[in-house]
Amino acid sequence: MISINNLSYYIGGRALYENASLHIKPKDKIGLVGLNGTGKSTLLKIIHGDYQPSSGELQKAKDCSIGFLNQDLLSYQSEESILDVALEAFKETLKLQEEIDAVLKQMETDHSDEIIHKLAKLQDQFEANEGYTIKAKAEEVLEGIGFSTSDLSRPLKTFSGGWRMRVMLAKLLLEKPSLLMLDEPTNHLDLPSIQWVENYLKTYEGAVIVVSHDQEFLDNCVNSIVEVSNGNLTLYSGNYSFYQKEKKERMEIQQNAYENQQQMIKQTERFIERFRAKATKSNQVQSRIKALDRMERVAEVVDDNIAVNFKFRFTQKSGRDVVVLDHVSKAYGDLTILKDTSARIERGDKIALIGANGKGKSTLLRIIDGTEKINGKRHQGHNVIKSFYAQHQLEALNVDNEILQELQQAGSGKTDTELRNVLGCFLFTNDDVFKKIKVLSGGEKSRVALAKTLISEANFLLLDEPTNHLDMQSVNILIQALQQYEGTFITVSHDRHFIRGVANKIWYIENHQIKEYPGTYEEYVFWKEQQTVNTQQSDNQSKSKSENKKKVFSESEINLARKELKKKEQELSQIEEKIMILETKKADLEKDMANPEVFSDNSKIEILNKDYQNLKFQEEELNAKWERLVEEIGELQESAG
Template sequence: MIAITNVSYFLGDRALYDGASLHIKPKQKIGLIGLNGTGKSTLLRMINGEFQPDGGHISKSGDCTIGFLNQDLLSYQSDDSILSVAMQAFERQNELQVQIDNILHEMEHDYKDELIDKLARVQDEFEALDGYSVQSKAEAILEGLGFVTDDLQRPLRLFSGGWRMRVMLAKLLLQKPSLLMLDEPTNHLDLPSIQWVEKYVQSYEGAVIVVSHDRQFLDNTIDTTVEVSGGKLVYYAGNYSYYLEEKDERNEIQRGAYENQQAKIRQTERFIERFKAKATKSRQVQSRVKALDRMDVVDAVVDENAKVHFRFQFTTQPGRHVFQLEDASKAYGEKVILDATNISMERGDKIALIGANGRGKSTVLRVVAGDEPIEGKRRLGHNVMFTFYAQHQLESLNVNHNLIEELKYANPNKTETELRTVLGCFLFTGDDVFKKIKVLSGGEKSRVALAKVLLSQANFLLLDEPTNHLDMQSVNILIQALQQYEGSYIVVSHDRYFVENIANKIWYIEDHQIKEYPGTYEEYEIWVEERGLQSAVSDKAVVSSAPPQKAKAQPAPAAPKNKSLSNEETQKLKKAKKLIDELENTISKLEDQKAETEVKLAEPSVYNDAKALADLNRTYAEIRQKLEKANGDWETAMLEVEELAG
């Protein structure tokens, strides 16, 4: 269908492609993978005819049609309804519909035989092209991509970039080109929509090329993997998991061949060095020199699976209870997000908040952060220090800082060597660390912002779609960093591989409540499937049965009532809880006083006044003593509450 033969393409003096070849067959499902900057999107644009190769050629069969979904479509706007935009895919059917409408309008005034014959011919063609069902097809695809029926007549310009991208995807799917090219299609889709697109691509009758960092999406949709590496297109006859296994085997073979060749080269060079001055050995020496010149050098294996060699630590340990919502409600006008919901998390919880777009996941993160007012109570635990990562916060990076300066701002206590190590974990090496923020790509800015989050000394992280705009290597680094992280976090993500590897609990929003499944994402999916539900992440099904007893999920109430209490115990419980509140207020004030005293002690003028210095040191010692006692009393009171309520 399409033949790419010895193609070369240069950016300045750098070769993105050098003698690359690939044959795309009808109905083939290809995953195009490679590090950022290797030229995946460039190849798609060459196939689409937007870029011309500098060498070689790309040939297509005469009946080959191409549909290309790329990130440029985010900027497309129109006053037409999204249904009308999607139906632009049916160009000929739309023309015939206009003709039919015009003929019928004419016949209201002039009922001629010629018009009747013309109407019959046009309607026959319209029916042959299945014109009467095109609207229902467009509606089905738009609703499969997450739009509700009421959305379909709304103008495209009223929707955000991500939703406009879905409309353009719907239009491409309706066109049914012989080759469908999708560049990062999952970036702007929620889990239910990703799963819907997966099923569509699996049954798609044409060929597909997908560029994606979503491993599970690739595994579920492709039958061939093509890696862009060293300017070549390397072919693997299987999905992404097959590619990983096969590449390991190829690397092992290449590593053995490289080591054997290097040993032979060293042996030959020793022979040349030893006998080059002996006339009797000159023929053998010259023979070996020529053999080295003719040798096809085996490249060393480059390990592209970056490892995190840095431990992300924090100094302040939080209390047992990290966060709690009590009877929390949140609504925007008539749109209810939460209604009297109760949920809590404890130290060490690694939570993934999943579900369809529009259910309020990002709102929940803002509620947890205290950025959204609510009805009910929001409680942040003792000594809990949090930081919040979201895409819009990339704008808060100082564009005039270089990378070292930006990370130094996040944690002034780290040395430049430590900061370089952190940046190396996030694929910034050598002179990259002195780049200005303003010259970075969106993905690079995301990596810097994530590095800042992990350096922030926070013991509680809130991460909203952290994998957007990251390639697979960067996602793998983030997974390793979060697996090493000893604090707690809540992550909103639609990347199932990422969620499976970083979460030990799943939260989802259903019936305006935050509900919890206490297990991994894989276990959660099995639990959902066993009960014959539609994907619970879509929030369309109602979960009528609880999880199994061994994995029972219930929001933790403010005062657990797992046993009946006597009046005396009830009074003790109330008294202990009141004491905890008082102690947390006291601790907060003492910590403020301690910080203020430390600032004063750091002033040079104090050291010129012996009396003032002695008074400050005495005050500082008293505050620390009180703080230590308050923390001890807090722990004792917490243990008492747990014992009484347990």
């Protein structure tokens, strides 16, 4: 479908890609992974045609259509409702609808054969395009990715950038291109929406390329991984977990080959040095020198997985109770977030607050922080020192500061050496620490803000979506750092890999109440699945009991039911005869309407059509009575024994 051969792409003098190749086949589900800055988004833009390669070739099949979800779409706005924007995916079908409407308008004054044939042809095309179902399809996709039914009529411009991105995702999914390219789609989705998209992509008929840092998302919806590293594209035939295992094995093989080659090189070099001056060995020496020059060197393995030894320092240990919420309620006008709910955070709790967007997770985080007005009481425990990380804190960074300078001004009391060690854990090494904040990418700013949060001497951390804009390596670093953290924290996150790595309690909001599961995410998922199974079994048992439960009737009730049953059966027989008569009359009318002489006479066809519609209406009424009588007879048969 798409063939990339010997692709090279240069930015300035730096080669982002050099002689890279990749072949995308129909129905491939590819996860594109690699460190930030290696060129994942650039590759998608090259495939889309936004960028031209410096050299090499990119071939596409003629019938290959491409749908591209990228961060540039965040700025798209429209006065149209989000349902209408999503329906733009069906341009051809909507155009047919407009033509049908125009023809129907024309038929008010024009009854020619030509216009009737034109309408029939358009309606056939519209039906072939499944035009009668496009609205239902659009509603299903929009609601699947988190919109409520009432949202569908709201103009696109009234939604935030992240929600607008969801609309553009819905539009792309409805278009069903041959190749669907998604650049960080999970950044703008909550957990239920992520799971919905996973299930959708599993059965997607076309090919998919996904750039994502959500490891579980990749595990659940791709069947191959392409790693972008050192200007190359390396294919792994499996999901992300397979890639991790396979890469480790490949690295071990490569490292062994490197070490063996280095040993051989040293032995050869010692031979050359030892016998360079001996005339009798000159041919052998020259032969070995040429062999070394021709040798294709095996690269030493560079392990991307950094082990973090991040030491947190507290001057004060908090009391046992960190924050207690007592009969708390919170509403914005008519929108109720929490209602008379209570919760307790104790020292050592590592809480993940999960669930769909719009349930109030960020609001709850601000309530816990004490910055949100509430009805009810909030108690903060003894010696609690808070530090709050949220996306808006990226804007609070001083853009004119250097990275090291920004951490120096955080008031942690750490030395420059300690701060540089911390920054090294967050992938800022050597002269990187002297970069200005204003030149950093969104992901790099996130890492600086997280480092500032973690070096504070806070014994209670509040983290709102800390993994957004972080690559996989940075997420793993954050997991390791929080695993070593001896204080208390609560984090809002939709990243299941991250939650699995750090949480010992799960919180969620249900029916305006704070609910707690006292265990890991794995245990919570198992418990939730069991709850679903138990509920289904209970519903099935109740249904079965209801169906099997029979009422006991008296003899007089049975006799009465038998009389009524006989009456209803006679009535049913009469209706069936009437339906047969109507069907015969309809068939006769259809023959008359098909007669060329009658068909060409507008006045006759109009009278026949009116009679036909009248018969059709009578038939529908009789069919409705027939269905009702069948149900009544079934009930009477049970009563009559």
